[in-house]
Amino acid sequence: MDSTDDLAMPFLLMSAFRGLVDAVHAELEAAGYPDVRAAHGFAMQAIGRGCTGVELAERLGVSKQAAAKTAHALERMGLISRVQSPRDRRERLLAPTARGEDMLRRSAAAFGRQIKDWRTRVGDDHVSATLTTLAHATPGRRGPTDLSDWV
Template identity: 65%
Template sequence: MDPVDDVAMPFLLMRAFRGLVDSVHEDLAQHGFPGIRAHHGFALQAIGDGCTSVTLGERLGVSKQAAAKTVKSLEELGLVERRLNEADRRERTLVITRRGRRLLSLSAAAFRREVATWRTRVGDERVDATLTTLLAVGSGGRSDTDLSDWQ
């Protein structure tokens, strides 16, 4: 195999990312979750055990308005709900619903299956080396769910 020019790195990473995510989205659609997009998954991961819309925006690295739009979309899909914060009754906490947790569970299983196909295709050592490399090169100071200024 000919060596690949380093300049190809962002394109290869994007192609691999899109292929991985598209495959998972196809699987999710077959399990009753049509229309799910990557930003839904990133937002659910950022919500975690619960947070406010403002905190969600901070975790995603987006404006309050963008976070509110994402929350509305997640609510319409039945993936999150707002609950009154008993400590501060002016505040609402975003909580992932049972349906949202099912989506995350199905998504994790689908990602594992897809990566397993990579392991079959190129071998465990190469996939493990790729994962180790991606972990080592870091995030540039961003959280895993920060998609700010990324179109």
């Protein structure tokens, strides 16, 4: 497939995305996070500073059961804990632990290194133009962490 063909775009985007994520996860594995997968990273981003299980399901675009399964996996890895909500003492929030915060920092740094490498290989102008294009492309009806029908 000719890389300049417009029809190549979805495949090039997917390949670039996969290469970027795989490189970051290789760094995370080397840093002591061997079990973290892309789905875990999306869930951690969706959790942010804290959210309920229902909010996690909504943010990921998955069922409450799927969100609960993901939350349990993150909890087993020591990346999140369940804490009492300041809004309602009966409610529990999923919140990053110190280990979860460390993983997110390492992940962000690894993504930064990968994008810096892209800038070195193809030039700042090309990477900046790509980012601008993607930022202005129609995002569709999903949130940035919703890959629900991909799994």
